[in-house]
Amino acid sequence: MLTALHEARLFRLLLPRSAGGDEVTPGQYLAAIEEVARHDASVAWNLFVGNSSALVGAYIALDVARDIWRDPQALVAWGPPNAHRARAVTGGYRASGRWDFASGCRAATWMGAHCLVEEEGGGLRLNRYGRPGQRILLCPASEAVLLDTWDTIGLRGTASDSYTFDEVFIPEAHSSQREDPSLRRETGPLYSFTHAGLYAVGVAGVAFGIARAMLEALVELATTKAPRNLGRMADSPTVQAEVARAEARLGAARAYLLDIVGTLYESASPAAPMDIPDRAKVRLGCTHAIHTAIEAADFVYKASGVDGIFPGSPFERRFRDMHTLSQQIQSRGAHYEAVGHILLGGKPAVFL
Template sequence: MTDVAVLPLKPDPLAQARKIGPSVGAVADEIEATQEIPEPVVTALHESRLFRMLLPRSVGGDQVEPWTYLRAVEEVARHDGSVGWNVFVSNSSALIAPFIPIDSARAIYGDPRGLVSWGPPNQHRAIATAGGYRVTGEWHFSSGRRQASWIGVHCQVIEPDGSLRLNRFGRPTVRTLLMPKEQTTAIHDWHTLGMRGTASEGYSVRDVFVPEAFSGTREDPTLRRDRGPLYAFTMQGLYAVGVAGVALGIARAMLEAFVALAAEKAPRYQGRLADNPAVQSDFARHEAALGASRAYLVEVLEEAWESADDVEPLEARQRARVRLACSHAIQNALDVADRVFKATGTSAIFLGTPFERRFRDIHTLSQQIQSRDAHFEAAGRVLLKGDPDGTFMG
């Protein structure tokens, strides 16, 4: 008998998200109150590999297609927006792996629970020195920091001669420096309207030396080590996919909760909500808005994937279409959530209802950079005029 090679099963993140979702939902109140994902849920998340969907296969990741990633994030967020957000952020930070030496990436992700968390760039700068960099400063909005084992800082670089390091585009380069979490100090400042469970707190760093091998720059996709269409997408583009997944998941959960409410609630002087033709019409429109937003985004991601190059990043028009589809999905999800909240009347205003936390969560999400209305302008400019000055990064 001829031996037949058995190929490993392709990971199914959506199935894993559906499996773990009820456990996440069961502890959503605890996550909101403590800003911690409790055991055994955090272990189940690691074992499900949902934190490793965008991590390269070369360092033990699953390197899944972006539309698969979208659906898995959406499903987790349907049960709890904060956990969905931290799943998206952990995957986003894993995108640094193709831009650092493979031994460094394996040192971080060789640990089955290895995760990176970071805050956005700010005014702090690293000082280039022999063999690496020295850095001092503080950063904020570090989602998932409590689950992370490594912390990153994004900063410009001052050369030994005092000059500012420039990238190949002639602009100040932004370099990511990675260090064990123990070298940082938490700043417990995450006191927010919504998304409380993300614990997106700050951290400070004081005169930490980071070896060159644990640094890289995310701004130039041509520098990536790992090939394949996933890494032709810009990091900002994949960030937007993750935020869109969270937004769609939260809005979907509110719409599902409304179905249950409408079957029972009869507002004063009116019949049951589910029997009201206006409510029926609005519900159908909400259902179509969410489904159409996802379908459009999936279509754009699939088209971008097919056109992706192993070396060059996606061209500007494709990046703009990804940005547009993500912004459209986020905006529609927010609109549906608002309309559902309004339709529930006073049933939505009390703490602990299926609506109030999700309403707070999606409005917190709406203030994040990926939700800016200005993205429509940027995408429209590129689609109408191209990107003659090369400033659109997607």
Template sequence: MNHVTFATLGPETKGTNPGDTDPVARARALGPDIAAAADEIERSQAIPEPLLSHIHASRLPRMFLPRSVGGDQVEPWIYLRAIEAVSRHDGSVGWNLFVANSAALIAPFIPLDSARAIFDDPRAWIAWGPPNQHKAHAVPGGYRVSGEWHFASGCRQATWMGAHCQVVEHDGSLRLNRFGRPTVRTLLFRKEHAEPVHNWNTIGMRGTASEGYRVTDLFVPEGFSGTREDPDLRRDTGPLYAFTMQGLYAVGVAGVGFGIARAMLDDFIALAQDKAPRGLQRLA
């Protein structure tokens, strides 16, 4: 899929930071490198070097990250087109990028110092799986947690991991949010504190490496936790962070689907134009 032709975008597609280059153009510029690495990505279940370094240099993992911690804070429709542009060349890379950006949305909900401790690293990348039955126990200064989670897309290149848990208070009761429901808190910890569970055995999208991971009696400081359930808890209050998390997640999923579908149509058109039916010769 290295024969894609792109239309030129106008200046209205620029990011929200003055002086930033167009994220969609950056995504398209990576296309040849992504296409060249696609077979290796599928085989190794990882984004290889130097492609991974090029992706970080493009700042595409920082599209949804707040400016307050060095992100680009782009508008959702620009983000969708950037994810689509990447996914036209490899769906796994597009998926990993959208999940990384979705995870970066935790940044407005944790203390600024904690967010900077994570994202000051130019190669910062958070991976996590969806919540399940495992719970975190409140202890002085933070939480202790044991459990196993799955579908942590992008975990091979992650620097930090996360776990979404209900919280058990000191008296054994569940912590409730202001709506009266059990709160789900996201605990963040360095990747080396998690034990990988290699269980992503698929026949497609292998490069997402959406594997499992587990932790045992891990202490997570209060400052490296947050909940995205209540918009009033946001530290960054820009319009981007007024969207629901699931709504922005859906934008990324759509971008991946659009990119894969467009690549299929491009290949189909090329086949229809170039293929000579059996027993016939091309007339032109």
């Protein structure tokens, strides 16, 4: 399967064309991740994470990006930032530590780590916002030690394991950042979006795919199932109304998100990345999409009755996958607060 995914170029959707990628629109990307998630959420999750990591190819030097993705099965994996520091040394950095939640690491050819940078005098390197900045450090996967830690209720197939670096040297050219989109090398409309914004689009795609597959399975079940002392589910006005509401909510959330990313893509300027109000629109559309999909999955699972509780049913694994996705940072309800603050006139210095 991994070979087929690479041959279909599904790990190169967000990689710049200049580095051998396809650089698709955000709407095309959302649809691709969603379709894969209809069949297997773990595969879709690893696809979106692999594509999110490929966004670093729009920031590092072009010759380095081409070298990393010259391999047709190239795949970069990393875990989210933590408090680990890398020491600035001559020509690059030395990094040690442990990182977690590295989706796709078992198939990765390159590993990355997010580190604060400790300068020679012991102080932390600051970014342009005056805060300690995270640096992305890239090295061949052979430099990392993988740890078998991923034992969860859902998205089990992602193998989102932990890994360690032990005094790994990373050349300066193999490092980058993702906190300041103005430093991107590529200026196409796709890269006017922030890393965080496109990451959220990927999670929304997985959520939509899971919810869509569950709703389709419920419709199929309803044509034959007649709960005890009740008629056929498909003939129940209550079921009919709730299925229609779920369909409308999912469709509306999807259309809303596609409208946001489509409009911003078309209006993007090569001179500068999108501003904070536009970033907030992306965040709002993605958060609404994810929450709507979770609600749809919950409705379907409850409506499926005992058919939803058995392993191998169209509902059980997808329910577990959705409720693993629901715990991820992109699903936080606090995103509504952050966006509402901007909608009501707030001007945060940083919003990714």
